[in-house]
Amino acid sequence: MSVEQRDPHSGYLTTGHEWNGITELNTPVPRPVYVFLILTVVFSVVYWVLMPAWPLGSSFTKGLLGADDRAALARSIQQATATRSAWTDQIAGKSFAEIEADPRLMADVRRAGHTLFGDNCSVCHGRDARGGKGFPNLTTSSWLWGGSPEAIAETIRVGINAPHADSRVSQMPAFGRDGILKRDEMENVVAYVLSLSKPPALGDKVAAERITAGKAVFAANCVACHGAEAKGNPELGAPDLTDAHWIHGNDENSIYADVWGGLKGQMPGWEGRLTPIERKILVLYLIDLRSKRP
Amino acid sequence: MFGFHYKLERKAISFTLAIIFVASIGGLVEIAPLFTIQQTVEEAPDMRVYTPLELAGRNIYVREGCYACHSQMIRTLRDEVERYGPYSLAVESKYDHPMLWGSKRTGPDLARVGGKYSDDWHLAHMINPRDLVPQSIMPDYARLLRTQLRTDDLGRHLKAMRAVGVPYTDEMIANAAADAKGQATPDDPAAEGVTKRYGEATNVRAFDGRPDQLTEMDAMIAYLQILGRLTDAAYKTAAAPGR
Amino acid sequence: MIGQLTRTERQIALVILICVAAFGLAIAAAGKDDPIGAHGWLIMVLCIFGVFGVISGYFAPEPSEERLDSYYDEPSRVGIVLSMAWAALGLFVGDWVAWLMVDPALTFDAAWASYGRLRPVHTTAVIFGFGGNALIATSFYVMQRTSRARLPDQLSPLFVLLGYNLFCLLAVSGYLLGITQSKEYAEPEWYADLWLVIVWVTYFVVYLRTLARRKEPHIYVANWYYMAFILVVAMLHIVNNLSVPVSFGSAKSYSLFSGVQDAMTQWWYGHNAVAFFLTAGFLGMLYYFLPKRAGRPLFSYRLSIISFWGITFLYMWAGSHHLHYTALPQWVQTLGMTFSVMLLVPSWASAANALLTLNGAWHRVRDDATLRFMMVAAVFYGLSTFEGSFMAIRPVNALSHYTDWTVGHVHAGALGWVAMITFGSIYAIVPWLWKRERMHSDRLVEVHFWLALAGTIIYVIAMWNSGIIQGLMWRTYSTSGTLAYSFVDSLIAMKPYYIARAIGGLLFLIGGLVGCYNIWMTIRTAPRGVSEPSIAIPEAPLAVIPGRPGAAPQSAE
């Protein structure tokens, strides 16, 4: 039954079988197939000899090179740290002012800071560090906890209302929810707070009355934290209410909501996650951003 | 060789057996030793199991397909360690049935996201990622906040986990539903049971900002906040950079 | 369909349908507070429809004894139609998912339409729905003809096909409902997994019984591949899906393995799902339809042997290349990498075997878009296996892993190889199955070919670019020795490529729809006539005339 035939095109014989019209040629395996097979096998065998490769019950062959990804990584990080130390040592050793005065170091700060900020801080504070609703703008001169480099460094280290043991703690009471103030008192104090940054239209009698009433409410309830002038208090993390920078919005509704429900912003501490040098770079990065945008 | 094959290909059963034999070798050699070689999974005495609430969150993570975009496996490469933190250890996913290492990073790796951001941030981010990261392409999950968490079957979930080898105690199983509620309601008496059974370091908070309700968002955030923090083992390795 | 079953088979079909319906009802009752309940109802309603279907045809005349003289092609016809339906769905969702990565607002705020749920719908619909149906349909067709034996009975092949589609339906609807195990390409939950085991064992038995009745002494190489596909997929499926359900009334289960062992098992499965579903099965298709359509003898029997056993042996070791530099022990990574490199040889050998078969028929490749589909498929097969072996090398994978490069590789294989060989084979088989002279329109086949090719090239090039840029951005260091880009920087850089990919996908989708239309019109309106030389089972082999013209239907011009 099996009749071998010669393919007129290639000149090879068929195997003599036929499946619904399909035949196969008995063409020998092309030489390159064997060559490549041998090459890849040789490569593999060499690789097995050099690298960890074969399991042996409760252990495995370690390979002649003694290669180990984890050890190699530890070495490469050590090496990288050593290479970087050319400038990171100076960051660690010099004062903020000295570093700011050194344009070469500041160039390093900007390069490293961009990515550190982008990967760790930007989801809250925005890629340009200008904040968003609920998260402060870090490019202004208005700071909750003080704008000195040391204060900023401390905030970054311990966080605000964070699980860190030394965390900065700040909270504004919920005057409405907790029944401390009545509705019209709150409306009045909101009008007063608004008037501090946006002077009311002249001659609006009603507004003027509310502001006066609100001022009294403020004096009784708010000055403890925000100060008599409402300029804030960096000891308590209470913001200045007279400037143009608002974390939670400066329209009537937002401010009412702040007073009604209170506030307790949270920022994680970075001590366990970022090295002291990385944190110092971030402080400098922020100072640098601030200096560009007065 | 070709002659032998010429015979083999005439016998269906032998051919079948040959395929099964040839195809079994690789898997046996590569998978079986992972159970016998001790070094495969590191020792970590401080490793704890997921609380019922975290487990529920993990199941929501699976249900929503977060793993399609997020890996939970930091490789032993310098850039990954510098960006995300110490590389992942096998022991860290010892209680992960199944593992969620992932194969694609459309979003960032989440292996060490626990504690990196605040609960409020996660809440706002899950409600609409673009409110916080305008360039984000992550879907929003606001509906998790609107959905009450189902807890009545959590005990059975823990039991099934125990059946596959996770050391849940009878007490944990019996209190699963109460512990889920307690972990997200700090003022509730049930909250104490959670720290008693799962350790003082367990996060007990109103994760979704609504202590009066137990929502799927509570579970989701509780899970995200524990990622990478079931054990400290990874922070003790030589490559934990400069820490 | 029912008309082709004997009376006893109709009775058995009723019994099966009623049993499965009862099972559905049991699940629906036990899981009334759980998503599984919805699946219980779905199973029950479908089976009740089935029962009515069987009853309405129950008293139709039985098929005559003469049926045994010809091949049984009803399951293949149904399978081809289902395959194209799944293709339309899977490609549509694929493109939807692609647009979601451009604009995440395209979800209409619905839970089921969020990215994480739709993505597995896409992968399952294309791999298991489109690919799987095409494999089952063509395997029945090819096996009968290369064995010169009719399928053993009328019912079991239909059971395999419809049972398999029930599995796909449970899978895809499950993801939308939030039912998933999260294991890539094995996402369906425990009850769907168990159902697939039953279906798959039946499939294997059908195959063996047909082979046992064959009149050809030698088993043709296409069947080696189909057999490897069936057997190994069964092994993989069972091991990777071992899990403990929370309860009978719960869709949720916890996998038996955890952590590193689970990861290795998953990628042993995942990689070999690629190997034995997306490669071996489709090589079976290639080994039948390409020589048949080209009217040429297969280039080399010996090369087939080398590549078949090479693929079967080596692939099973390569899964760990999905876990390079992870917490998987390094020795396993070494094995995965080296075996992936060796794997290139048999892979290229099978691609070469296909392309060299075309020697002497290149003029047909030029004129016949159907054959050109198959030729391009073989080229992309060679390309994606080369790329795969390259990406399996550890330092390369350090860059490519987690990035769009993988997605580019996947779709070079999926669009260029899997979909192209399937479309080519379907265009060949449709006139044969429905006894038409030819396709409704050869022009439209040509249109489909160019849309598919353009779509694939745009897709793959976009993803190579985005993947490599992504990988590089993640590991680029500034001159200060610190990371140069944040993650979000890389996300922003991806935008144009995601748009390009979605456009490429759209072209591919349109091509697929053109194909659906053309096939539909062929079935509905093309003139009847015989395009296949053998419909009845021949007593003796066909006369062997190498290069015999007419094996492939020629275009009219």
Ligand code: HEM
């Ligand atoms: C010699 C043959 C091949 C080798 C060595 C190979 C190797 C690889 C490698 C190294 C990856 C990336 C793994 C990672 O970094 O996560 C991969 C992914 C993939 N390949 Fe291949 N590949 C081959 C052929 C194919 C073919 C023909 C297809 C057909 C479609 C295919 C489909 C896939 C899929 C779907 C994935 C993605 C898996 C996932 O992450 O979900 N591969 N392959």
Ligand code: HEM
């Ligand atoms: C219209 C054509 C298609 C489009 C637009 C498309 C689009 C996509 C998209 C956007 C993804 C997700 C990628 C990511 O996570 O970044 C994806 C994944 C995938 N697609 Fe497609 N696809 C198409 C056709 C196909 C076909 C025909 C197949 C298989 C036969 C396929 C198999 C896959 C697989 C296996 C994955 C998962 C890859 C992985 O996990 O790495 N696709 N597709």
Ligand SMILES: [Ca+2]
């Ligand atoms: Ca994947």
Ligand SMILES: [Ca+2]
């Ligand atoms: Ca499954």
Ligand SMILES: [Cu+2]
């Ligand atoms: Cu693979």
